[in-house]
Amino acid sequence: MDGAEHLSQRRWVTGEFTLKRIAALEPRLQQIVDERVDALLAGPRPADLVETLALPVxxxxxxxxxxxxxxxxxxxxxxxxxxxxxxxxxxEQGAAMLELNAYLDELLAHKQREPGDDLLTRLLDRTGDRKMSAGFGVLLLVAGHETTANMISLGTMTLLENPQSLAALRDDPTKTPGAVEEMLRYFTIGEYAVVRVAVEDTEIGGTTIRAGEGVIALSNTANRDPDAFDDPDLFDVTRDARAHLGFGYGSRSCLGQNPARAELRIVFDTLLRRIPGLRLAQPVDKLSFKEEGVVYRLHELPVAW
Ligand code: HEM
Structure with missing residues (x-):
């Protein structure tokens, strides 16, 4: 889907993700994070941060x-x-998508009878189309949770192995939003997210891409471009990383970037404040990373305190 068609559908939900909307959601996000930290503290040590916090939040x-x-x-x-x-x-992927679609369709049928104060109810109101709303719901559900979960676990791991960065954020939490941008740049977890098909012959950097050919724009390479970021392989929470492409770029950039940023900031601030002794319970080279997914991630992150 391109141009006006894509934009008009995107507009059905852009109002749900404005900074103002997300700011209003922040107290609830803080409560969610606090409850998960309570659960982590009440459980055994070491604990798996992926299971107890990174996925549920x-x-x-x-x-x-x-x-x-x-x-x-x-x-x-x-x-x-x-x-x-x-x-x-x-x-297998097709079957998973159909099952999710059927699940959302049933949920929307319920919301038709009993509307809630939520995005799906409003989407259904706007589109008047249950099938379309279910498809949109699948997209948001899929795009919205594993991505942020992976950034929570990878970000925590990186902070814990960089004592200087950790100390910088602990001394001055106003640095956390900048640190989140640096994590998004450094990991670029959606490394294969930006895939396109050329609709007409196009020349990019001296190479002609013919109409119908596919392109994978590797944003991880762009995010490690030394012309854009000094010493790009260095993780540095004090650098200005805001120009990164971790959320894509332009008219298709990530719709959920405001909630994702808010969740990450709240998680890291809360972890550092409430568990000052948090540490990795296994060296990084013993951790198992997931390379086989569209989104890069850690299988588990054992931590202690
Ligand atoms: C840190 C977490 C996240 C990362 C790194 C991320 C990354 C991305 C990237 C790279 C794209 C662009 C794909 C492209 O160019 O085709 C994208 C698109 C999208 N993201 Fe995210 N995302 C995150 C969290 C979220 C959340 C929380 C939601 C929903 C609540 C979400 C919803 C979407 C949607 C709907 C699109 C498609 C936008 C469009 O095509 O117009 N994402 N995301």
Missing amino acids: PSLAICELLGVPYRDHGFFQERTNTMLRRTAARA
Whole structure:
């Protein structure tokens, strides 16, 4: 979908993700994070940060935004995972998408009878189209939770192995938003997210891309471009990384970047404030990274305090 057609559909939900809307959601996000930190502190040590905090926080947040019951998170997390796994068979991915679609369609049918104060209810109101709204719901559910979850675990791991960065944020939490931008640049977890098909012959950097040819724009390479970022392989929370392409670029850039930024900032501030002794319970070279997904991530992150 291109141009005006894409824009008009995108506009159905852009109002839901404005800074003002997300600022209003922040107290609830803080509560979600605090509850997960309580659970982490009450549990055994070492604990897996992915399971106890990194996955549940964005899942709870997206459920809150969309109006999806969190009790179903096991179901949609599993389907989302299949859809984002590059090694999954096409048929398996198709089946996962159909199941998610059917789930959202049923949920929307319920919202038609009993409207809620949530994005899905308003989307259904705006479009008057349950099938379309269900498809949109799948997109938001898939795009909205594993991505942020991975940034929480990778970001925590990186902070914990960089004592200087950790100290900088602990001394001055106003630096956290800048640190979040640096994490988004440094990891560029959606490294294969920007895929396009040329609709007409186009020349880029002296290479002609013919109409119909596919292009994968590797934003991770752009985010490590020394002409754009000094010493790009260095993780430096004090650099100005705001020009990164971790959320894509232009008319298709990430719709959920405001909630994602708010969640990440609140998570890191809360972790540093409430668990000052947080440390990695396993050296980084022993951790298992997920390379087979569309989104880069850690399988688990054992921590202690
Ligand atoms: C740190 C977390 C996140 C990262 C790194 C991320 C990354 C991206 C990237 C790179 C794109 C651009 C894809 C392209 O150019 O085709 C994108 C698009 C998108 N993202 Fe995110 N995302 C994150 C969180 C979220 C959240 C929380 C939501 C929803 C609440 C979301 C919803 C979307 C949607 C709907 C699009 C498609 C926009 C369009 O095509 O107009 N994302 N995201």
